Amino acid sequence: xxxxxxxxxxxxxxxxxxxxxxxxxxxxxxxxxxxxxxxxxxxxxxxxxxxxxxxxxxxxxxxxxxxxxxxxxxxxxxxxxxxxxxxxxxxxxxxxxxxxxxxxxxxxxxxxxxxxxxxxxxxxxxxxxxxxxxxxxxxxxxxxxxxxxxxxxxxxxxxxxxxxxxxxxxxxxxxxxxxxxxxxxxxxxxxxxxxxxxxxxxxxxxxxxxxxxxxxxxxxxxxxxxxxxxxxxxxxxxxxxxxxxxxxxxxxxxxxxxxxxxxxxxxxxxxxxxxxxxxxxxxxxxxxxxxxxxxxxx
Amino acid sequence: xxxxxxxxxxxxxxxxxxxxxxxxxxxxxxxxxxxxxxxxxxxxxxxxxxxxxxxxxxxxxxxxxxxxxxxxxxxxxxxxxxxxxxxxxxxxxxxxxxxxxxxxxxxxxxxxxxxxxxxxxxxxxxxxxxxxxxxxxxxxxxxxxxxxxxxxxxxxxxxxxxxxxxxxxxxxxxxxxxxxxxxxxxxxxxxxxxxxxxxxxxxxxxxxxxxxxxxxxxxxxxxxxxxxxxxxxxxxxxxxxxxxxxxxxxxxxxxxxxxxxxxxxxxxxxxxxxxxxxxxxxxxxxxxxxxxxxxxxx
Numbered sequence: 362x363x364x365x366x367x368x369x370x371x372x373x374x375x376x377x378x379x380x381x382x383x384x385x386x387x388x389x390x391x392x393x394x395x396x397x398x399x400x401x402x403x404x405x406x407x408x409x410x411x412x413x414x415x416x417x418x419x420x421x422x423x424x425x426x427x428x429x430x431x432x433x434x435x436x437x438x439x440x441x442x443x444x445x446x447x448x449x450x451x452x453x454x455x456x457x458x459x460x461x462x463x464x465x466x467x468x469x470x471x472x473x474x475x476x477x478x479x480x481x482x483x484x485x486x487x488x489x490x491x492x493x494x495x496x497x498x499x500x501x502x503x504x505x506x507x508x509x510x511x512x513x514x515x516x517x518x519x520x521x522x523x524x525x526x527x528x529x530x531x532x533x534x535x536x537x538x539x540x541x542x543x544x545x546x547x548x549x550x551x552x553x554x555x556x557x558x559x560x561x562x563x564x565x566x567x568x569x570x571x572x573x574x575x576x577x578x579x580x581x582x583x584x585x586x587x588x589x590x591x592x593x594x595x596x597x598x599x600x601x602x603x604x605x606x607x608x609x610x611x612x613x614x615x616x617x618x619x620x621x622x623x624x625x626x627x628x629x630x631x632x633x634x635x636x637x638x639x640x641x642x643x644x645x646x647x648x649x650x651x652x653x654x655x656x657x658x659x
Numbered sequence: 660x661x662x663x664x665x666x667x668x669x670x671x672x673x674x675x676x677x678x679x680x681x682x683x684x685x686x687x688x689x690x691x692x693x694x695x696x697x698x699x700x701x702x703x704x705x706x707x708x709x710x711x712x713x714x715x716x717x718x719x720x721x722x723x724x725x726x727x728x729x730x731x732x733x734x735x736x737x738x739x740x741x742x743x744x745x746x747x748x749x750x751x752x753x754x755x756x757x758x759x760x761x762x763x764x765x766x767x768x769x770x771x772x773x774x775x776x777x778x779x780x781x782x783x784x785x786x787x788x789x790x791x792x793x794x795x796x797x798x799x800x801x802x803x804x805x806x807x808x809x810x811x812x813x814x815x816x817x818x819x820x821x822x823x824x825x826x827x828x829x830x831x832x833x834x835x836x837x838x839x840x841x842x843x844x845x846x847x848x849x850x851x852x853x854x855x856x857x858x859x860x861x862x863x864x865x866x867x868x869x870x871x872x873x874x875x876x877x878x879x880x881x882x883x884x885x886x887x888x889x890x891x892x893x894x895x896x897x898x899x900x901x902x903x904x905x906x907x908x909x910x911x912x913x914x915x916x917x918x919x920x921x922x923x924x925x926x927x928x929x930x931x932x933x934x935x936x937x938x939x940x941x942x943x944x945x946x947x948x949x950x951x952x953x954x955x956x957x
Binding site for chain 2: 542573574601612619655
């Protein structure tokens with residue numbers, strides 16, 4: 362069994378996490394969150410989304426956040442751009458990298474962003490062309506990689522097809538998301554085997570939500586297949602709009618505890634992440650969703 | 660990678676779970692809990708502990724519980740016996756099997772039950788002899804198999820030594836407990852490798868607390884080594900007296916979700932277990948600690 366020696370953590374708390382929290386944080390708190398995360402050893406932070414404020418008011422201050430953060434050298438600050446308007450906004454405030462978002466399920470993209478998967482790609486095409494000209498790297502998200510709240514089971518080949526299309530279009534890394542957290546190890550293996558037929562392993566990231574408590578066991582399965590990039594959110598920020606009372610992204614702290622226990626290097630200081638988890642949980646007025654942080658104490 | 664085709668779940672919620680809950684449930688509620696668990700497909704339920712009431716008031720009604728439960732054929736109802744007096748009590752109320760308890764750490768047994776590991780074995784000896792004569796099977800617990808709240812790191816060989824001693828004395832199954840939930844995959848592998856040098860794999864059970872959220876990933880590591888017996892507690896009952904705000908035993912629901920997802924048979928109906936989880940959580944007036952149960956809804 363060959364595990365990777367190093368793993369890159371993509372911290373998605375400020376974007377995917379806060380986007381799914383019911384409260385709207387003050388801009389200054391978001392800036393403080395990102396700045397604190399920058400000092401933990403994290404090298405990659407998805408800071409916000411240039412989505413229309415009316416759709417996601419939680420992230421309505423994307424420009425302000427990106428402009429205000431004091432940047433740490435060596436850290437990439439990225440943002441999601443849902444469309445051309447978002448891409449143009451991102452250009453004005455020095456966004457290091459961008460990410461585009463689609464799904465392996467037409468039912469999901471229709472309900473979620475009101476277009477088919479094909480139409481997603483039509484929206485992306487000019488963005489990817491322009492990003493390439495400007496030397497801006499683009500990350501691609503594939504939602505519903507292990508199940509869809511509307512369509513149910515998703516075929517591994519459907520995931521592979523969308524992942525390859527994003528990769529062929531120019532995305533350097535494809536993040537495969539278990540959006541509703543229903544995945545189990547066998548499904549992870551089947552899905553990753555399909556994607557690995559068409560993508561180099563280095564280009565694959567996994568993005569688990571811990572809705573059913575399966576995130577870490579699924580991550581272990583992915584590591585055993587050689588995956589080296591894991592998305593996670595400090596304090597397990599976020600929730601799941603498709604399951605009441607369910608938890609959000611897998612917590613960065615819990616992932617680090619597992620990875621460091623496996624002897625895998627991340628370059629990240631777990632204790633500092635725990636401090637950030639307490640900071641943001643206090644701001645949101647709710648307990649951290651990370652078991653490591655709850656057990657560790659302050 | 661060879662995973663077992665079937666796994667035996669040992670439901671420890673009524674004992675290890677309730678023992679660590681702050682509230683004392685009514686006897687009738689405990690009886691209802693055990694009877695409901697009996698109808699889920701579970702074959703093995705640790706129902707109570709014949710410990711002195713002054714030490715663990717939560718389980719002060721062991722005789723009443725064991726006498727009152729309506730038994731389901733094919734289900735084994737066991738109980739912990741801490742000493743000879745407890746063993747004698749267990750005999751009067753038709754306890755199918757008993758379990759004895761020690762640790763891989765002298766510091767822990769001293770603080771916890773006021774004796775050394777050697778003295779534990781002196782207490783057990785007459786119990787095991789008498790149990791054998793009466794054809795009562797005995798299970799053995801080894802606490803602190805992956806770390807001790809007082810002594811810190813525990814050597815795998817120390818765990819193997821205690822496990823072998825219990826086995827040689829007549830225990831048919833040895834449950835290796837991560838009492839404080841600090842274990843990680845590499846530690847699980849090292850500990851199990853040591854124990855497997857001296858015990859047949861079929862005699863090994865793993866008992867994880869989910870304090871740091873690592874229970875399922877550790878269980879997957881154990882399964883990959885061939886372990887076929889897993890302890891768990893419905894609704895993740897219990898807490899951790901050594902870490903404030905930490906969670907208890909790994910939840911039976913979360914284990915079942917993972918095992919069934921791996922195609923491993925348990926014979927247990929997950930939906931029925933979720934119903935029992937809601938029942939007992941309502942009685943305790945707290946949310947279920949299982950992510951599966953919280954996500955699934957009622």
